[in-house]
Amino acid sequence: MSKSQLDEVIHSFLVEMKRGTMTIIVLTQLQTKQYGYSLLTVLEKKKTGIEAGTLYPLLRRLEKQGLLQSEWDTSESRPRKFYQLSDLGKEVLERIKKEWDLLSNQMDHFLGEVL
């Protein structure tokens, strides 16, 4: 089979894996207050592969779900929207950490069977 078919399947797999993990990553980074563009550069440096077109809608979605709260800072020359975990967001992050550990152990169990 072709190399590109393999790469295509792997790429699709990675896209699907990001569903869920993107939320985890963003929640961990917003335990302390941070604005969108700053978070974007941090996540780019950490090689998450996230783009602006993905991050900003995700921030808004998480805020809509009540996990984040935001406030505008217009004191600088450029207005910036700062985000931070809400109380619900903090609880969700605690639970997600536990769920991730369970899932990760399960995946390690299954992948331990790979010949």
Place this chain on the structure above:
Amino acid sequence: MSKSQLDEVIHSFLVEMKRGTMTIIVLTQLQTKQYGYSLLTVLEKKKTGIEAGTLYPLLRRLEKQGLLQSEWDTSESRPRKFYQLSDLGKEVLERIKKEWDLLSNQMDHFLGEVL
């Protein structure tokens, strides 16, 4: 905030996390030949939470993608559809194992920052 709101968010998160991980699990289990209903009971015992309505379409989708191959066994009283990894499937599983390790390490890094 309500307990059920927290549970709802966690549930949604787990659903998203299954995208991707379900494929991994099924591929690991079909390194050796197995039929659908048997695989279903194995995965139920291993607490993956997968249902028949999810597994059978996934098996067909993976076969369509060329990762699995199947053959009918009609020698028993009941016809059974056996599945097994294709050559592409084996390569994909090797690559996915590596990608999972990278992703898992990255998640552990981020979750290590949880206060």
Place this chain on the structure above:
DNA sequence: TTACTATAGTGTATGTCGTACACTATTGTC
């Protein structure tokens, strides 16, 4: 013999979220 469960599978609409753009605005730098 009948009724029910277990065994085995097919088909499909829906909701969710990352992707991939288009778009806007303006500050800062050369």
Place this chain on the structure above:
DNA sequence: GACAATAGTGTACGACATACACTATAGTAA
């Protein structure tokens, strides 16, 4: 003045797990 960097909004699309409906029949118990 032109361009890049800084900062953000809006939205259509594709992929996949979910959640059913549906089919068929062998095996078991009464």
